[in-house]
Amino acid sequence: MTVQRILIVSGTHGNEINPVWAVKHFNRVGKSLIHDIKYEFIIGNPAAYEKGCRYIHVDLNRSFKESENFDQHKNSFYETKRANFLVDKFGIDGSIPCQIAIDLHTTTANMGTSIVLYGRRLKDFCLAALLQNKFGLPIYLHEKDKSQTGFLVEAWPCGLVIEIGAVAQNFYDSKIIDRFSVIIRSLREEIDKLKNNLIELPKELVVHVHQRSIDYPRDEKGDIDGLIHPERINQDWKMIKKGDPLFLDSQGITHEYEGDQFVWPVFIGEVAYKEKKIAMSYTKKEVICSNNQWVYEFESL
Numbered sequence: 001m002t003v004q005r006i007l008i009v010s011g012t013h014g015n016e017i018n019p020v021w022a023v024k025h026f027n028r029v030g031k032s033l034i035h036d037i038k039y040e041f042i043i044g045n046p047a048a049y050e051k052g053c054r055y056i057h058v059d060l061n062r063s064f065k066e067s068e069n070f071d072q073h074k075n076s077f078y079e080t081k082r083a084n085f086l087v088d089k090f091g092i093d094g095s096i097p098c099q100i101a102i103d104l105h106t107t108t109a110n111m112g113t114s115i116v117l118y119g120r121r122l123k124d125f126c127l128a129a130l131l132q133n134k135f136g137l138p139i140y141l142h143e144k145d146k147s148q149t150g151f152l153v154e155a156w157p158c159g160l161v162i163e164i165g166a167v168a169q170n171f172y173d174s175k176i177i178d179r180f181s182v183i184i185r186s187l188r189e190e191i192d193k194l195k196n197n198l199i200e201l202p203k204e205l206v207v208h209v210h211q212r213s214i215d216y217p218r219d220e221k222g223d224i225d226g227l228i229h230p231e232r233i234n235q236d237w238k239m240i241k242k243g244d245p246l247f248l249d250s251q252g253i254t255h256e257y258e259g260d261q262f263v264w265p266v267f268i269g270e271v272a273y274k275e276k277k278i279a280m281s282y283t284k285k286e287v288i289c290s291n292n293q294w295v296y297e298f299e300s301l
């Protein structure tokens, strides 16, 4: 196993402040322990964190794309420069190369503690399976969504997002901070075990695969005209079927799910996704049989 350094990013979105606090505390306590693997902790978007906003010009967690470098306009954005800086410094070919990136986020949706994966990288599966096995965490597998690309962890050979909620933006919640601390500690334990070949993969990985996102109902002016239905709010990861309520509009009319397939909505009512015109995302449950190849891939990092 050649993992030597792991990058832990908090504050990729400047108004998600609980992981920043958790990392600060972890850094103080964790430094006294001796481990083979080094950890680098960084605030993803320090300028936005300073201001208490999600980003300055554009979403940093959509700015890790090769093509951005050829777009002069986007090149002037703070986040485009910041993404380049992070890759130049901590990327696999950077001055302080990290093999794995863990990006810590919070959500205003009732997602609990969850993992987000981007695409089907076997190394990510390995790490996610260990965490799911330990805590039973749900996993959102984001793929085939052309409107959402350029995620931070995709710029590293291995990486995942830890997403915890519900918590309001810019609001400290000690329960949420504790959950981050537990996850960071466990990640380190699991990776140490992997390094010492003490790991046995669980038989399977259960993922919720992204299908599509839906917008709120809108009036003729394009303004949102619908609340998340009282029966749907906070019901992330729960299956819905045709006829189940989604929204309640200003006329008192219930808008229902009309698809034929069962789906599992996530990020229900996430505040930050309003600007992306996403009221919730539909996922489909899939069970993936684990494979020792995942561990080999991880070891060859």
Ligand SMILES: [Zn+2]
Pocket: 012, 013, 016, 105, 106
């Ligand atoms: Zn975030």
